[in-house]
Each structure stands twice: as structure tokens, then as C-alpha cells.
Amino acid sequence: MGEEIGFLGLGIMGKAMAVNLLRHGFKLTVWNRTLSKCDELVEHGASVGETPAAVVKKCKYTIGMLSDPAAALSVVFDKDGVLEHICTGKGYIDMSTVDADTSSKISEAITSKGGHFLEAPVSGSKKPAEDGQLVILAAGEKALYEQALPAFNVMGKKSFFLGHVGNGARMKLVVNMIMGSMMNAFSEGLELADRSGLNPQTLLDVLDLAAIANPMFKMKGPPMLQNNYTPAFPLKHQQKDMRLALALGDENAISMPVAAAANEAFKKARNLGLGDLDFSAVHQTVKGGEL
Ligand SMILES: NC(=O)c1ccc[n+]([C@@H]2O[C@H](COP(=O)([O-])OP(=O)(O)OC[C@H]3O[C@@H](n4cnc5c(N)ncnc54)[C@H](OP(=O)(O)O)[C@@H]3O)[C@@H](O)[C@H]2O)c1
Numbered sequence: 103m104g105e106e107i108g109f110l111g112l113g114i115m116g117k118a119m120a121v122n123l124l125r126h127g128f129k130l131t132v133w134n135r136t137l138s139k140c141d142e143l144v145e146h147g148a149s150v151g152e153t154p155a156a157v158v159k160k161c162k163y164t165i166g167m168l169s170d171p172a173a174a175l176s177v178v179f180d181k182d183g184v185l186e187h188i189c190t191g192k193g194y195i196d197m198s199t200v201d202a203d204t205s206s207k208i209s210e211a212i213t214s215k216g217g218h219f220l221e222a223p224v225s226g227s228k229k230p231a232e233d234g235q236l237v238i239l240a241a242g243e244k245a246l247y248e249q250a251l252p253a254f255n256v257m258g259k260k261s262f263f264l265g266h267v268g269n270g271a272r273m274k275l276v277v278n279m280i281m282g283s284m285m286n287a288f289s290e291g292l293e294l295a296d297r298s299g300l301n302p303q304t305l306l307d308v309l310d311l312a313a314i315a316n317p318m319f320k321m322k323g324p325p326m327l328q329n330n331y332t333p334a335f336p337l338k339h340q341q342k343d344m345r346l347a348l349a350l351g352d353e354n355a356i357s358m359p360v361a362a363a364a365n366e367a368f369k370k371a372r373n374l375g376l377g378d379l380d381f382s383a384v385h386q387t388v389k390g391g392e393l
Pocket of ligand 1: 226
């Protein structure tokens, strides 16, 4: 379908999004820091680029889905990075969750070489990525947004164009700040129910019928009761998002004691070695004991 799209970063999200695009007939050239992770994509029909620069050279526009600001910057600015081959007529779309400053730095570098830039972080996790049900929070160059819409329409159930660079990053951080706080309240509730002699499964049933019912409680609750924290959204990334959201709160002098407490719990979970598990593993900071 049309020209080749580049895809950098094949972690939990990037792999699911890239496979979904391939299934829908898009031609992809992929790259991942650990190159062996490209093999599975090749089985689905992708080509491999040896470096981010090689991918950009080949493709009209390239998508990045990297873990954090350091990774997003490294893929663009380091040797063999995106910047080496970005030029007039080529676009770069960063779908990683980063802060607005990081996104602006990348945008300035890309546009100063004549390239086009869009940030497009996503709401939704592994399963929505596999199923093309993400919510895409784009900002930056409108023409690139329109060019990428056919791909966004496959990856997501809804795309928002939020204006200038930074707005997508900020929207994503606000959403994940709320989600991280909710996950902590949920964990405390599950443990409180259990330890005060209630059946936590019944709590899940009650919550599901209440005004505070939501897909996250419904999806994460049952595995949490089994101490099953198979990663869909790694806890270390949720803590990164809390950290970046709190910095945004600092910049705007917004007092966020609930988010700050949630961040402490995620930090504690990282300290307990739970960073690579799902973010719902913050439950263990309330439960204590062995996994
Ligand atoms: N998982 C979710 O539910 C979810 C939902 C919405 C948004 N997000 C956001 O989406 C992004 C990706 O999340 P994920 O869950 O896919 O994370 P992940 O599974 O940890 O994958 C991270 C990716 O970044 C790459 N990477 C890390 N450091 C790098 C560096 N220094 N240079 C180059 N590549 C580097 C990794 O490469 P290697 O394979 O070589 O390690 C991998 O491809 C994050 O910003 C996250 O916050 C995640």
C-alpha cells in the first residue's frame, strides 16, 4: 500500500503496531537496537534497515516508538541516527511517550534540516496496539499528520490533532498521571478488601457495576488477584510518565499530592525489582510478601 514506512523500536508496543500495519498491507522497513527483534517482523513481510539513518534514507516517513526521552533522543541525534538522512520531503513521527522539551528538541533538529515532524504518543496498551484500537495524540506538522492518517487509522480507533509540538506529549502525560494514580487507589482497595475479610473478587464485581467502572479495573483486576503481572505496560515506563507529569506540574505550579504519592509507590516498586513487570505490580507495594 503506497510508499514504504520506516519503523524504529520494536518493543511491546512497536512490535504490535508494526505487525498490525503489515497485516493491513503497509510496506515497512524496521530497525531495533537489539536487531534480532526484527526477525519476527521479517516473517510478517518487513524489510530491515541496519541503522535508523538507513531506514530514514529509504522511507518517505519514519515512525519511532522508543522507551523514554533518552532513547528517543539517541535514535535521532546519535551516530547513524535519524538526523543523518532526514531532509526536505521526509518526515519523522515520534510515537514514544516523552516530555514536551524532548519532543521540541527533536522537532527543531528535524525541521532545521528541512524535514517534517509530528509527535504522536498513544493511549492504549499491548492489546489495543495489536487490535488497532489505540488513541493517537498527535501534534506538530498538520501536513505530516494528514499524510500519516491512513497508518493512524489502522493503528488507532481515534486520532486527535492537538496543535503545536508539545501538546501531544503533555496530553499523554496527563492521561498517564491519572492512570497511575488510579492504579494505586485500585491496588490499595484490593488489599483493603482482602485484609478486612471481604472477597476481592466480589469487590471487582461491585466496582464493575459502579459509576467508577472502567476497562482498566476490569482487565487488570483478575490477574492482579492471581499475582500475575505479565507486562503489557512496563512499570518502569509508568514511573517515567509519573516523573515527567510531576515535572509538568512543577512547571505550572500545580499541586499534585495524589500523583506524587503514586510516583513514590512506583519508585518503591522499581526498587523492589519490579520495573520490568506490568505497572499493576505496584500492587505488591501494598501487599508486601513474596511474588
Ligand atoms: N506498553 C504500553 O502499554 C504503552 C502504552 C502507551 C505508551 N507506551 C509508551 O511507548 C513507548 C514504548 O513502550 P513499550 O512498552 O513498547 O516499551 P519496551 O517494550 O520497553 O520497548 C522499548 C523500545 O525502546 C528501545 N530502546 C530503549 N532504549 C534505547 C536506546 N537507548 N536506543 C535505542 N532504542 C532503545 C528498545 O530496544 P531494545 O529492544 O534493544 O531494548 C525497545 O525497542 C514508551 O515511551 C512507553 O511509555 C507504552
